[in-house]
Amino acid sequence: MTDTPRVPLTLISGLAPEAAGRLADLLRTGRPGTAVVHHDLRHVTSGVVRRRIQLGPRDQLTALELAHGCVSCTLREDLLPLLRKLSSMPQVERIVVRLDEAMEPEPVSWAIRNVLVGDRPVTEDVDLKAVFTVVDCARWLTDVTGDDTLEERSLLASQEDERTVAQVALAQVEFADLLLLSGAATDAWNAAKTCAVLDRVAAGVPRIELSEMDAAGAGSLLAAVPPHSRRGEVTDPHGPLLRGQPPLHTDCGIALLTFTAQRPFHPERLHDAIDVLLEGVVRTRGRAWVASQPDVAFWVESAGGGLGIGHAGPWLDAPDGPAWAEVSPERRTLASLRWDPVFGDRAQELVVVTDQATPEEIEAALTGALLTDEELAAGLEAWRNYPDPFGAWHEEPCEDTEVDEDTYTVKGKEENK
Structure with a gap:
Protein backbone atom coordinates (compact mmCIF):
# COMPACT_ATOMS: atom_id res chain seq x y z
CA MET A 1 0.00 0.00 0.00
CA THR A 235 -20.41 -10.71 2.77
CA ASP A 236 -18.81 -13.74 4.40
CA PRO A 237 -21.14 -16.68 3.63
CA HIS A 238 -20.23 -18.07 7.06
CA GLY A 239 -20.74 -14.78 8.87
CA PRO A 240 -23.79 -13.36 10.65
CA LEU A 241 -26.94 -13.45 8.52
CA LEU A 242 -28.72 -10.56 10.22
CA ARG A 243 -27.22 -7.08 9.91
CA GLY A 244 -28.51 -4.27 12.06
CA GLN A 245 -31.49 -4.93 14.28
CA PRO A 246 -34.44 -5.99 12.10
CA PRO A 247 -37.83 -5.99 13.85
CA LEU A 248 -39.05 -9.42 14.92
CA HIS A 249 -42.76 -8.62 14.95
CA THR A 250 -45.10 -8.96 11.96
CA ASP A 251 -45.91 -5.76 10.09
CA CYS A 252 -48.25 -5.50 7.07
CA GLY A 253 -48.07 -9.28 6.80
CA ILE A 254 -44.25 -9.21 6.58
CA ALA A 255 -42.51 -11.43 9.13
CA LEU A 256 -38.98 -12.64 9.85
CA LEU A 257 -38.14 -16.29 10.59
CA THR A 258 -34.77 -17.61 11.68
CA PHE A 259 -34.59 -21.37 11.11
CA THR A 260 -31.84 -23.27 12.93
CA ALA A 261 -31.17 -26.97 13.48
CA GLN A 262 -28.26 -29.18 14.56
CA ARG A 263 -28.99 -32.09 12.20
CA PRO A 264 -28.68 -32.31 8.40
CA PHE A 265 -31.28 -32.14 5.69
CA HIS A 266 -32.15 -35.23 3.69
CA PRO A 267 -31.24 -34.18 0.12
CA GLU A 268 -34.40 -35.46 -1.57
CA ARG A 269 -36.76 -34.18 1.10
CA LEU A 270 -35.07 -30.79 1.05
CA HIS A 271 -35.40 -30.71 -2.73
CA ASP A 272 -39.10 -31.48 -2.40
CA ALA A 273 -39.63 -28.94 0.38
CA ILE A 274 -37.66 -26.10 -1.07
CA ASP A 275 -40.57 -24.85 -3.17
CA VAL A 276 -41.97 -23.51 0.09
CA LEU A 277 -39.37 -20.74 -0.21
CA LEU A 278 -40.83 -19.60 -3.54
CA GLU A 279 -44.45 -19.05 -2.58
CA GLY A 280 -45.29 -16.07 -0.40
CA VAL A 281 -41.64 -15.51 0.58
CA VAL A 282 -39.78 -12.29 -0.13
CA ARG A 283 -36.24 -13.38 0.78
CA THR A 284 -34.25 -16.36 2.04
CA ARG A 285 -30.55 -16.32 2.83
CA GLY A 286 -28.42 -18.75 4.75
CA ARG A 287 -26.37 -21.89 5.14
CA ALA A 288 -27.60 -25.46 4.86
CA TRP A 289 -26.07 -28.79 5.86
CA VAL A 290 -27.11 -31.57 3.46
CA ALA A 291 -26.46 -35.14 4.60
CA SER A 292 -25.18 -36.44 1.25
CA GLN A 293 -22.45 -33.77 1.17
CA PRO A 294 -21.52 -33.46 4.84
CA ASP A 295 -18.23 -31.63 4.39
CA VAL A 296 -19.48 -28.64 2.44
CA ALA A 297 -21.87 -25.86 3.38
CA PHE A 298 -24.63 -25.01 0.95
CA TRP A 299 -25.60 -21.38 0.39
CA VAL A 300 -29.36 -21.00 -0.10
CA GLU A 301 -30.77 -17.76 -1.44
CA SER A 302 -34.26 -17.01 -2.73
CA ALA A 303 -35.83 -13.76 -3.86
CA GLY A 304 -39.43 -13.53 -4.97
CA GLY A 305 -39.89 -16.38 -7.45
CA GLY A 306 -36.16 -17.03 -7.95
CA LEU A 307 -33.98 -19.51 -6.05
CA GLY A 308 -30.25 -20.17 -6.07
CA ILE A 309 -28.32 -22.89 -4.27
CA GLY A 310 -24.54 -22.69 -4.31
CA HIS A 311 -21.31 -23.65 -2.63
CA ALA A 312 -20.23 -21.75 0.50
CA GLY A 313 -17.03 -23.70 1.09
CA PRO A 314 -16.14 -26.40 3.64
CA TRP A 315 -17.18 -26.43 7.26
CA LEU A 316 -14.41 -25.80 9.78
CA ASP A 317 -14.76 -29.40 10.94
CA ALA A 318 -14.43 -30.82 7.41
CA PRO A 319 -11.23 -32.68 6.49
CA ASP A 320 -10.26 -29.89 4.08
CA GLY A 321 -11.79 -27.10 6.15
CA PRO A 322 -9.90 -23.86 6.81
CA ALA A 323 -7.79 -23.37 9.91
CA TRP A 324 -9.37 -21.35 12.70
CA ALA A 325 -6.77 -18.63 12.28
CA GLU A 326 -7.73 -18.23 8.61
CA VAL A 327 -11.38 -17.31 9.19
CA SER A 328 -13.03 -14.20 10.58
CA PRO A 329 -13.53 -13.66 14.32
CA GLU A 330 -17.30 -13.68 13.70
CA ARG A 331 -17.13 -17.15 12.15
CA ARG A 332 -14.98 -18.47 15.00
CA THR A 333 -17.43 -17.09 17.53
CA LEU A 334 -20.46 -18.61 15.79
CA ALA A 335 -18.72 -21.98 15.49
CA SER A 336 -17.70 -21.97 19.15
CA LEU A 337 -21.24 -21.24 20.32
CA ARG A 338 -22.79 -24.15 18.44
CA TRP A 339 -19.89 -26.64 18.29
CA ASP A 340 -21.06 -30.25 18.43
CA PRO A 341 -18.65 -32.97 19.68
CA VAL A 342 -19.54 -35.17 16.69
CA PHE A 343 -20.48 -32.82 13.86
CA GLY A 344 -18.46 -29.73 14.76
CA ASP A 345 -19.79 -26.46 13.31
CA ARG A 346 -22.21 -28.08 10.87
CA ALA A 347 -25.69 -26.61 11.32
CA GLN A 348 -28.69 -25.17 9.56
CA GLU A 349 -29.14 -21.41 9.70
CA LEU A 350 -31.60 -19.71 7.36
CA VAL A 351 -33.23 -16.30 7.61
CA VAL A 352 -36.58 -16.05 5.80
CA VAL A 353 -38.64 -12.91 5.22
CA THR A 354 -42.21 -14.03 4.59
CA ASP A 355 -45.17 -12.31 2.97
CA GLN A 356 -48.19 -14.43 2.13
CA ALA A 357 -46.64 -17.55 3.67
CA THR A 358 -46.55 -17.86 7.45
CA PRO A 359 -43.37 -18.55 9.41
CA GLU A 360 -45.08 -21.61 10.91
CA GLU A 361 -45.61 -23.34 7.56
CA ILE A 362 -42.07 -22.52 6.42
CA GLU A 363 -40.63 -23.93 9.63
CA ALA A 364 -42.80 -27.06 9.40
CA ALA A 365 -41.68 -27.76 5.83
CA LEU A 366 -37.99 -27.31 6.63
CA THR A 367 -38.23 -29.35 9.83
CA GLY A 368 -39.84 -32.17 7.85
CA ALA A 369 -36.81 -32.24 5.54
CA LEU A 370 -34.36 -32.92 8.38
CA LEU A 371 -33.04 -36.43 9.03
CA THR A 372 -35.10 -38.55 11.37
CA ASP A 373 -33.54 -40.03 14.51
CA GLU A 374 -33.13 -43.36 12.71
CA GLU A 375 -31.47 -41.75 9.69
CA LEU A 376 -29.23 -39.68 11.94
CA ALA A 377 -28.05 -42.82 13.75
CA ALA A 378 -27.07 -44.46 10.44
CA GLY A 379 -24.08 -42.13 10.18
CA LEU A 380 -22.03 -40.31 7.58
CA GLU A 381 -21.24 -43.25 5.30
CA ALA A 382 -24.91 -44.10 4.88
CA TRP A 383 -25.74 -40.44 4.17
CA ARG A 384 -23.20 -40.19 1.35
CA ASN A 385 -25.16 -42.85 -0.57
CA TYR A 386 -28.43 -40.90 -0.56
CA PRO A 387 -29.63 -39.87 -4.06
CA ASP A 388 -28.54 -36.24 -4.38
CA PRO A 389 -30.35 -33.76 -6.66
CA PHE A 390 -27.85 -31.06 -5.61
CA GLY A 391 -24.81 -32.71 -7.17
CA ALA A 392 -23.75 -30.08 -9.72
CA TRP A 393 -22.43 -26.59 -9.06
CA HIS A 394 -22.89 -23.65 -11.41
CA GLU A 395 -19.68 -22.10 -12.70
CA GLU A 396 -19.57 -18.41 -13.63
CA PRO A 397 -19.15 -18.48 -17.45
CA CYS A 398 -16.27 -16.04 -17.84
CA GLU A 399 -14.15 -17.15 -14.91
CA ASP A 400 -11.20 -18.16 -17.11
CA THR A 401 -11.30 -15.19 -19.46
Whole structure:
Protein backbone atom coordinates (compact mmCIF):
# COMPACT_ATOMS: atom_id res chain seq x y z
CA MET A 1 0.00 0.00 0.00
CA THR A 2 1.41 3.37 -1.03
CA ASP A 3 1.28 6.56 1.02
CA THR A 4 -0.42 8.47 -1.83
CA PRO A 5 -3.92 9.63 -0.82
CA ARG A 6 -6.57 7.51 -2.44
CA VAL A 7 -9.39 9.05 -4.46
CA PRO A 8 -12.83 8.63 -2.83
CA LEU A 9 -15.14 6.30 -4.76
CA THR A 10 -18.94 6.00 -4.53
CA LEU A 11 -21.10 3.36 -6.23
CA ILE A 12 -24.71 4.00 -7.26
CA SER A 13 -26.96 1.01 -7.90
CA GLY A 14 -30.67 0.45 -8.41
CA LEU A 15 -33.39 -0.53 -10.87
CA ALA A 16 -34.37 3.11 -11.39
CA PRO A 17 -32.04 4.39 -14.13
CA GLU A 18 -33.49 7.89 -14.44
CA ALA A 19 -33.36 8.49 -10.69
CA ALA A 20 -29.85 7.02 -10.47
CA GLY A 21 -28.76 9.32 -13.28
CA ARG A 22 -30.24 12.31 -11.47
CA LEU A 23 -28.36 11.38 -8.29
CA ALA A 24 -25.12 11.06 -10.24
CA ASP A 25 -25.69 14.49 -11.80
CA LEU A 26 -26.32 16.02 -8.37
CA LEU A 27 -23.13 14.49 -7.01
CA ARG A 28 -21.16 15.78 -10.01
CA THR A 29 -22.52 19.32 -9.95
CA GLY A 30 -22.31 19.53 -6.17
CA ARG A 31 -18.57 19.04 -6.12
CA PRO A 32 -16.12 20.10 -8.86
CA GLY A 33 -13.59 17.45 -9.73
CA THR A 34 -16.11 14.60 -9.63
CA ALA A 35 -15.82 12.06 -12.44
CA VAL A 36 -18.97 10.06 -13.19
CA VAL A 37 -18.64 6.70 -14.99
CA HIS A 38 -21.54 4.68 -16.37
CA HIS A 39 -21.46 1.42 -18.35
CA ASP A 40 -24.67 0.75 -20.25
CA LEU A 41 -25.09 -3.04 -20.66
CA ARG A 42 -28.21 -3.01 -22.80
CA HIS A 43 -26.23 -4.32 -25.80
CA VAL A 44 -23.79 -6.52 -23.86
CA THR A 45 -25.21 -9.75 -25.32
CA SER A 46 -23.93 -8.52 -28.68
CA GLY A 47 -20.50 -7.91 -27.21
CA VAL A 48 -20.92 -4.11 -26.98
CA VAL A 49 -20.92 -1.93 -23.86
CA ARG A 50 -21.54 1.80 -24.02
CA ARG A 51 -19.34 3.72 -21.58
CA ARG A 52 -19.99 7.30 -20.57
CA ILE A 53 -17.49 9.47 -18.68
CA GLN A 54 -18.45 12.90 -17.36
CA LEU A 55 -15.83 15.19 -15.86
CA GLY A 56 -16.29 18.96 -15.78
CA PRO A 57 -17.35 20.03 -19.30
CA ARG A 58 -16.24 16.69 -20.72
CA ASP A 59 -19.01 14.23 -21.63
CA GLN A 60 -17.56 11.31 -23.56
CA LEU A 61 -19.53 8.34 -24.90
CA THR A 62 -17.57 5.30 -26.13
CA ALA A 63 -18.74 1.99 -27.57
CA LEU A 64 -16.57 -0.84 -26.25
CA GLU A 65 -16.37 -4.18 -28.04
CA LEU A 66 -15.75 -7.06 -25.65
CA ALA A 67 -14.66 -10.55 -26.66
CA HIS A 68 -16.98 -12.09 -24.07
CA GLY A 69 -19.96 -9.86 -23.37
CA CYS A 70 -20.72 -9.97 -19.63
CA VAL A 71 -20.38 -8.00 -16.42
CA SER A 72 -17.13 -9.75 -15.44
CA CYS A 73 -15.51 -8.76 -18.72
CA THR A 74 -16.68 -5.18 -18.36
CA LEU A 75 -15.15 -4.99 -14.90
CA ARG A 76 -11.85 -6.62 -15.74
CA GLU A 77 -11.25 -5.18 -19.18
CA ASP A 78 -12.47 -1.62 -18.68
CA LEU A 79 -13.84 -0.41 -15.34
CA LEU A 80 -10.95 -1.44 -13.09
CA PRO A 81 -8.19 -0.05 -15.35
CA LEU A 82 -10.32 3.07 -15.85
CA LEU A 83 -10.59 3.64 -12.08
CA ARG A 84 -6.80 3.52 -11.83
CA LYS A 85 -6.41 5.92 -14.75
CA LEU A 86 -8.94 8.42 -13.37
CA SER A 87 -7.42 8.29 -9.89
CA SER A 88 -4.06 9.37 -11.32
CA MET A 89 -5.51 12.47 -12.99
CA PRO A 90 -4.87 15.61 -10.89
CA GLN A 91 -8.23 17.14 -11.78
CA VAL A 92 -10.16 14.14 -10.41
CA GLU A 93 -11.01 14.58 -6.73
CA ARG A 94 -13.82 12.00 -6.51
CA ILE A 95 -15.16 9.15 -8.67
CA VAL A 96 -18.82 8.14 -8.89
CA VAL A 97 -19.64 4.88 -10.68
CA ARG A 98 -23.28 4.59 -11.71
CA LEU A 99 -23.83 0.87 -12.17
CA ASP A 100 -26.08 -0.51 -14.87
CA GLU A 101 -29.52 -1.58 -13.59
CA ALA A 102 -28.57 -5.26 -13.95
CA MET A 103 -25.40 -4.96 -11.86
CA GLU A 104 -25.24 -5.85 -8.19
CA PRO A 105 -22.83 -3.77 -6.10
CA GLU A 106 -21.38 -6.68 -4.09
CA PRO A 107 -19.52 -8.45 -6.94
CA VAL A 108 -18.31 -5.06 -8.18
CA SER A 109 -16.94 -4.28 -4.71
CA TRP A 110 -15.36 -7.73 -4.59
CA ALA A 111 -13.60 -7.11 -7.91
CA ILE A 112 -12.34 -3.71 -6.78
CA ARG A 113 -10.81 -5.33 -3.70
CA ASN A 114 -9.53 -8.59 -5.19
CA VAL A 115 -8.89 -8.43 -8.93
CA LEU A 116 -5.33 -7.32 -9.65
CA VAL A 117 -4.70 -4.78 -12.38
CA GLY A 118 -1.10 -5.45 -13.25
CA ASP A 119 0.39 -6.41 -9.88
CA ARG A 120 -1.91 -4.68 -7.39
CA PRO A 121 -5.59 -4.12 -6.58
CA VAL A 122 -7.38 -0.90 -7.46
CA THR A 123 -7.95 -0.28 -3.73
CA GLU A 124 -4.44 1.15 -3.67
CA ASP A 125 -5.75 3.97 -5.86
CA VAL A 126 -9.39 4.44 -4.78
CA ASP A 127 -11.16 4.35 -1.43
CA LEU A 128 -14.70 2.94 -1.61
CA LYS A 129 -16.59 5.28 0.70
CA ALA A 130 -20.18 4.16 0.19
CA VAL A 131 -22.75 2.32 -1.88
CA PHE A 132 -25.93 4.27 -2.63
CA THR A 133 -28.97 2.38 -3.90
CA VAL A 134 -31.90 4.14 -5.54
CA VAL A 135 -35.33 2.61 -4.81
CA ASP A 136 -38.28 3.22 -7.13
CA CYS A 137 -41.06 3.37 -4.53
CA ALA A 138 -43.81 2.85 -7.11
CA ARG A 139 -42.64 -0.59 -8.24
CA TRP A 140 -39.92 -1.89 -5.89
CA LEU A 141 -42.31 -4.04 -3.84
CA THR A 142 -43.72 -5.60 -7.02
CA ASP A 143 -40.19 -6.27 -8.24
CA VAL A 144 -39.02 -8.07 -5.09
CA THR A 145 -42.15 -10.21 -4.75
CA GLY A 146 -42.46 -11.16 -8.41
CA ASP A 147 -40.85 -13.79 -10.62
CA ASP A 148 -39.94 -11.75 -13.72
CA THR A 149 -36.52 -12.59 -15.12
CA LEU A 150 -34.05 -9.97 -16.29
CA GLU A 151 -34.51 -11.32 -19.79
CA GLU A 152 -38.25 -10.62 -19.64
CA ARG A 153 -37.44 -7.02 -18.68
CA SER A 154 -34.68 -6.67 -21.33
CA LEU A 155 -32.08 -6.25 -18.59
CA LEU A 156 -29.72 -9.14 -19.32
CA ALA A 157 -26.13 -8.69 -18.18
CA SER A 158 -24.86 -11.65 -20.26
CA GLN A 159 -26.16 -14.39 -22.54
CA GLU A 160 -26.22 -16.83 -19.61
CA ASP A 161 -27.89 -14.48 -17.14
CA GLU A 162 -30.78 -16.34 -15.51
CA ARG A 163 -31.32 -14.01 -12.54
CA THR A 164 -34.72 -12.66 -11.62
CA VAL A 165 -35.51 -9.00 -11.11
CA ALA A 166 -36.24 -9.79 -7.45
CA GLN A 167 -32.76 -11.23 -6.92
CA VAL A 168 -31.11 -8.10 -8.30
CA ALA A 169 -33.42 -5.63 -6.54
CA LEU A 170 -32.91 -7.24 -3.14
CA ALA A 171 -29.14 -7.65 -3.58
CA GLN A 172 -28.84 -3.95 -4.43
CA VAL A 173 -30.76 -2.88 -1.33
CA GLU A 174 -29.08 -5.32 1.06
CA PHE A 175 -25.59 -4.13 0.12
CA ALA A 176 -26.41 -0.42 0.35
CA ASP A 177 -25.03 2.01 2.91
CA LEU A 178 -27.74 4.52 2.06
CA LEU A 179 -31.11 4.19 0.31
CA LEU A 180 -32.39 7.01 -1.90
CA LEU A 181 -36.16 6.84 -2.30
CA SER A 182 -37.49 7.95 -5.67
CA GLY A 183 -41.11 8.70 -6.52
CA ALA A 184 -44.15 7.67 -4.51
CA ALA A 185 -45.78 4.35 -3.72
CA THR A 186 -49.01 3.56 -5.50
CA ASP A 187 -51.00 3.84 -2.28
CA ALA A 188 -50.61 3.97 1.50
CA TRP A 189 -50.69 0.18 1.89
CA ASN A 190 -47.97 -0.29 -0.72
CA ALA A 191 -45.86 2.36 1.03
CA ALA A 192 -46.27 0.73 4.45
CA LYS A 193 -45.51 -2.75 3.12
CA THR A 194 -42.45 -1.52 1.25
CA CYS A 195 -41.15 0.00 4.49
CA ALA A 196 -41.83 -3.26 6.34
CA VAL A 197 -39.73 -5.22 3.85
CA LEU A 198 -36.92 -2.66 3.87
CA ASP A 199 -36.91 -2.71 7.67
CA ARG A 200 -36.09 -6.43 7.53
CA VAL A 201 -33.75 -6.77 4.55
CA ALA A 202 -31.86 -3.50 5.08
CA ALA A 203 -32.18 -2.91 8.81
CA GLY A 204 -30.42 0.22 10.02
CA VAL A 205 -29.76 1.60 6.53
CA PRO A 206 -30.87 5.26 6.38
CA ARG A 207 -33.47 6.30 3.79
CA ILE A 208 -33.49 9.73 2.18
CA GLU A 209 -36.01 11.20 -0.26
CA LEU A 210 -34.23 11.86 -3.53
CA SER A 211 -36.97 14.18 -4.82
CA GLU A 212 -36.25 16.68 -2.05
CA MET A 213 -32.50 16.79 -2.69
CA ASP A 214 -30.41 19.44 -4.39
CA ALA A 215 -26.73 19.48 -5.26
CA ALA A 216 -25.77 20.78 -1.82
CA GLY A 217 -27.71 17.99 -0.14
CA ALA A 218 -26.17 15.37 -2.40
CA GLY A 219 -22.73 16.61 -1.44
CA SER A 220 -23.40 15.80 2.21
CA LEU A 221 -24.77 12.27 1.67
CA LEU A 222 -21.60 10.61 2.88
CA ALA A 223 -22.15 12.23 6.27
CA ALA A 224 -25.46 10.32 6.52
CA VAL A 225 -23.74 6.93 6.17
CA PRO A 226 -23.66 5.28 9.63
CA PRO A 227 -20.26 4.37 11.13
CA HIS A 228 -21.14 0.64 11.17
CA SER A 229 -21.90 0.52 7.42
CA ARG A 230 -20.07 -2.07 5.36
CA ARG A 231 -18.73 0.42 2.74
CA GLY A 232 -18.10 -2.27 0.15
CA GLU A 233 -17.15 -5.04 2.58
CA VAL A 234 -18.12 -8.31 0.92
CA THR A 235 -20.41 -10.71 2.77
CA ASP A 236 -18.81 -13.74 4.40
CA PRO A 237 -21.14 -16.68 3.63
CA HIS A 238 -20.23 -18.07 7.06
CA GLY A 239 -20.74 -14.78 8.87
CA PRO A 240 -23.79 -13.36 10.65
CA LEU A 241 -26.94 -13.45 8.52
CA LEU A 242 -28.72 -10.56 10.22
CA ARG A 243 -27.22 -7.08 9.91
CA GLY A 244 -28.51 -4.27 12.06
CA GLN A 245 -31.49 -4.93 14.28
CA PRO A 246 -34.44 -5.99 12.10
CA PRO A 247 -37.83 -5.99 13.85
CA LEU A 248 -39.05 -9.42 14.92
CA HIS A 249 -42.76 -8.62 14.95
CA THR A 250 -45.10 -8.96 11.96
CA ASP A 251 -45.91 -5.76 10.09
CA CYS A 252 -48.25 -5.50 7.07
CA GLY A 253 -48.07 -9.28 6.80
CA ILE A 254 -44.25 -9.21 6.58
CA ALA A 255 -42.51 -11.43 9.13
CA LEU A 256 -38.98 -12.64 9.85
CA LEU A 257 -38.14 -16.29 10.59
CA THR A 258 -34.77 -17.61 11.68
CA PHE A 259 -34.59 -21.37 11.11
CA THR A 260 -31.84 -23.27 12.93
CA ALA A 261 -31.17 -26.97 13.48
CA GLN A 262 -28.26 -29.18 14.56
CA ARG A 263 -28.99 -32.09 12.20
CA PRO A 264 -28.68 -32.31 8.40
CA PHE A 265 -31.28 -32.14 5.69
CA HIS A 266 -32.15 -35.23 3.69
CA PRO A 267 -31.24 -34.18 0.12
CA GLU A 268 -34.40 -35.46 -1.57
CA ARG A 269 -36.76 -34.18 1.10
CA LEU A 270 -35.07 -30.79 1.05
CA HIS A 271 -35.40 -30.71 -2.73
CA ASP A 272 -39.10 -31.48 -2.40
CA ALA A 273 -39.63 -28.94 0.38
CA ILE A 274 -37.66 -26.10 -1.07
CA ASP A 275 -40.57 -24.85 -3.17
CA VAL A 276 -41.97 -23.51 0.09
CA LEU A 277 -39.37 -20.74 -0.21
CA LEU A 278 -40.83 -19.60 -3.54
CA GLU A 279 -44.45 -19.05 -2.58
CA GLY A 280 -45.29 -16.07 -0.40
CA VAL A 281 -41.64 -15.51 0.58
CA VAL A 282 -39.78 -12.29 -0.13
CA ARG A 283 -36.24 -13.38 0.78
CA THR A 284 -34.25 -16.36 2.04
CA ARG A 285 -30.55 -16.32 2.83
CA GLY A 286 -28.42 -18.75 4.75
CA ARG A 287 -26.37 -21.89 5.14
CA ALA A 288 -27.60 -25.46 4.86
CA TRP A 289 -26.07 -28.79 5.86
CA VAL A 290 -27.11 -31.57 3.46
CA ALA A 291 -26.46 -35.14 4.60
CA SER A 292 -25.18 -36.44 1.25
CA GLN A 293 -22.45 -33.77 1.17
CA PRO A 294 -21.52 -33.46 4.84
CA ASP A 295 -18.23 -31.63 4.39
CA VAL A 296 -19.48 -28.64 2.44
CA ALA A 297 -21.87 -25.86 3.38
CA PHE A 298 -24.63 -25.01 0.95
CA TRP A 299 -25.60 -21.38 0.39
CA VAL A 300 -29.36 -21.00 -0.10
CA GLU A 301 -30.77 -17.76 -1.44
CA SER A 302 -34.26 -17.01 -2.73
CA ALA A 303 -35.83 -13.76 -3.86
CA GLY A 304 -39.43 -13.53 -4.97
CA GLY A 305 -39.89 -16.38 -7.45
CA GLY A 306 -36.16 -17.03 -7.95
CA LEU A 307 -33.98 -19.51 -6.05
CA GLY A 308 -30.25 -20.17 -6.07
CA ILE A 309 -28.32 -22.89 -4.27
CA GLY A 310 -24.54 -22.69 -4.31
CA HIS A 311 -21.31 -23.65 -2.63
CA ALA A 312 -20.23 -21.75 0.50
CA GLY A 313 -17.03 -23.70 1.09
CA PRO A 314 -16.14 -26.40 3.64
CA TRP A 315 -17.18 -26.43 7.26
CA LEU A 316 -14.41 -25.80 9.78
CA ASP A 317 -14.76 -29.40 10.94
CA ALA A 318 -14.43 -30.82 7.41
CA PRO A 319 -11.23 -32.68 6.49
CA ASP A 320 -10.26 -29.89 4.08
CA GLY A 321 -11.79 -27.10 6.15
CA PRO A 322 -9.90 -23.86 6.81
CA ALA A 323 -7.79 -23.37 9.91
CA TRP A 324 -9.37 -21.35 12.70
CA ALA A 325 -6.77 -18.63 12.28
CA GLU A 326 -7.73 -18.23 8.61
CA VAL A 327 -11.38 -17.31 9.19
CA SER A 328 -13.03 -14.20 10.58
CA PRO A 329 -13.53 -13.66 14.32
CA GLU A 330 -17.30 -13.68 13.70
CA ARG A 331 -17.13 -17.15 12.15
CA ARG A 332 -14.98 -18.47 15.00
CA THR A 333 -17.43 -17.09 17.53
CA LEU A 334 -20.46 -18.61 15.79
CA ALA A 335 -18.72 -21.98 15.49
CA SER A 336 -17.70 -21.97 19.15
CA LEU A 337 -21.24 -21.24 20.32
CA ARG A 338 -22.79 -24.15 18.44
CA TRP A 339 -19.89 -26.64 18.29
CA ASP A 340 -21.06 -30.25 18.43
CA PRO A 341 -18.65 -32.97 19.68
CA VAL A 342 -19.54 -35.17 16.69
CA PHE A 343 -20.48 -32.82 13.86
CA GLY A 344 -18.46 -29.73 14.76
CA ASP A 345 -19.79 -26.46 13.31
CA ARG A 346 -22.21 -28.08 10.87
CA ALA A 347 -25.69 -26.61 11.32
CA GLN A 348 -28.69 -25.17 9.56
CA GLU A 349 -29.14 -21.41 9.70
CA LEU A 350 -31.60 -19.71 7.36
CA VAL A 351 -33.23 -16.30 7.61
CA VAL A 352 -36.58 -16.05 5.80
CA VAL A 353 -38.64 -12.91 5.22
CA THR A 354 -42.21 -14.03 4.59
CA ASP A 355 -45.17 -12.31 2.97
CA GLN A 356 -48.19 -14.43 2.13
CA ALA A 357 -46.64 -17.55 3.67
CA THR A 358 -46.55 -17.86 7.45
CA PRO A 359 -43.37 -18.55 9.41
CA GLU A 360 -45.08 -21.61 10.91
CA GLU A 361 -45.61 -23.34 7.56
CA ILE A 362 -42.07 -22.52 6.42
CA GLU A 363 -40.63 -23.93 9.63
CA ALA A 364 -42.80 -27.06 9.40
CA ALA A 365 -41.68 -27.76 5.83
CA LEU A 366 -37.99 -27.31 6.63
CA THR A 367 -38.23 -29.35 9.83
CA GLY A 368 -39.84 -32.17 7.85
CA ALA A 369 -36.81 -32.24 5.54
CA LEU A 370 -34.36 -32.92 8.38
CA LEU A 371 -33.04 -36.43 9.03
CA THR A 372 -35.10 -38.55 11.37
CA ASP A 373 -33.54 -40.03 14.51
CA GLU A 374 -33.13 -43.36 12.71
CA GLU A 375 -31.47 -41.75 9.69
CA LEU A 376 -29.23 -39.68 11.94
CA ALA A 377 -28.05 -42.82 13.75
CA ALA A 378 -27.07 -44.46 10.44
CA GLY A 379 -24.08 -42.13 10.18
CA LEU A 380 -22.03 -40.31 7.58
CA GLU A 381 -21.24 -43.25 5.30
CA ALA A 382 -24.91 -44.10 4.88
CA TRP A 383 -25.74 -40.44 4.17
CA ARG A 384 -23.20 -40.19 1.35
CA ASN A 385 -25.16 -42.85 -0.57
CA TYR A 386 -28.43 -40.90 -0.56
CA PRO A 387 -29.63 -39.87 -4.06
CA ASP A 388 -28.54 -36.24 -4.38
CA PRO A 389 -30.35 -33.76 -6.66
CA PHE A 390 -27.85 -31.06 -5.61
CA GLY A 391 -24.81 -32.71 -7.17
CA ALA A 392 -23.75 -30.08 -9.72
CA TRP A 393 -22.43 -26.59 -9.06
CA HIS A 394 -22.89 -23.65 -11.41
CA GLU A 395 -19.68 -22.10 -12.70
CA GLU A 396 -19.57 -18.41 -13.63
CA PRO A 397 -19.15 -18.48 -17.45
CA CYS A 398 -16.27 -16.04 -17.84
CA GLU A 399 -14.15 -17.15 -14.91
CA ASP A 400 -11.20 -18.16 -17.11
CA THR A 401 -11.30 -15.19 -19.46
CA GLU A 402 -7.81 -14.03 -20.41
CA VAL A 403 -7.14 -10.36 -21.06
CA ASP A 404 -4.48 -9.53 -23.64
CA GLU A 405 -3.57 -5.94 -22.91
CA ASP A 406 -2.66 -6.30 -19.23
CA THR A 407 -2.57 -9.11 -16.72
CA TYR A 408 -5.61 -9.46 -14.47
CA THR A 409 -5.46 -12.13 -11.78
CA VAL A 410 -7.60 -12.95 -8.80
CA LYS A 411 -6.57 -13.06 -5.13
CA GLY A 412 -8.69 -15.99 -4.00
CA LYS A 413 -11.89 -17.11 -5.69
CA GLU A 414 -15.33 -15.77 -4.94
CA GLU A 415 -17.87 -18.48 -4.27
CA ASN A 416 -20.73 -18.85 -6.74
CA LYS A 417 -24.08 -18.30 -5.15
